[in-house]
Amino acid sequence: MKKTTFFFLLLVLAVALSAQASLFGLEFGAKTEDVKALLKSEGFSEYSQNDNLIVFTPASASVIPTIKLTLTDDGSKLYRWTVTYPTTGNEDITLDVLAALAEIHGTVDVVDDYGMDYIWYFPGDRALYINDIGDKLLLDYTFGNWDDDDYYWYEDYGY
Numbered sequence: 001m002k003k004t005t006f007f008f009l010l011l012v013l014a015v016a017l018s019a020q021a022s023l024f025g026l027e028f029g030a031k032t033e034d035v036k037a038l039l040k041s042e043g044f045s046e047y048s049q050n051d052n053l054i055v056f057t058p059a060s061a062s063v064i065p066t067i068k069l070t071l072t073d074d075g076s077k078l079y080r081w082t083v084t085y086p087t088t089g090n091e092d093i094t095l096d097v098l099a100a101l102a103e104i105h106g107t108v109d110v111v112d113d114y115g116m117d118y119i120w121y122f123p124g125d126r127a128l129y130i131n132d133i134g135d136k137l138l139l140d141y142t143f144g145n146w147d148d149d150d151y152y153w154y155e156d157y158g159y
Contacts, residue, residue, distance in 0.1 A: 101120070
């Protein structure tokens with residue numbers, strides 16, 4: 001019985017943790033040095049750092065996106081990140097990214113609402129917001145969950 005309970009708790013923990021990782025293995029609250037090492041191992045090179053903002057770009061011309069990391073105020077941990085894929089000349093990239101995200105995060109929670117094309121909600125008031133803007137696909141892993149009572153106000157106004 002104890003083994004079954006322990007296994008169940010491990011399973012729940014694994015699911016909760018995987019829901020907050022992204023395509024490149026980034027996780028909310030990860031140590032900055034670990035994130036830098038992870039992205040460099042994935043083929044990125046550090047482009048620039050300005051206070052709590054770090055921009056990683058592909059080391060070579062490829063479909064690897066640009067990633068902007070926002071760190072906590074003390075600069076020690078990952079607070080949020082934005083992934084930007086160029087889609088010009090490769091219209092299948094959007095479908096490929098969405099399929100990969102569905103594998104990682106499961107079924108999308110919201111399609112075409114709140115001014116976003118796709119939204120995944122995660123535990124701990126975290127979310128992934130996606131916008132397809134013609135020549136770019138923007139993925140924003142962030143704190144703040146738009147799916148609460150504060151954001152249903154527009155439905156009362158007929159928008």
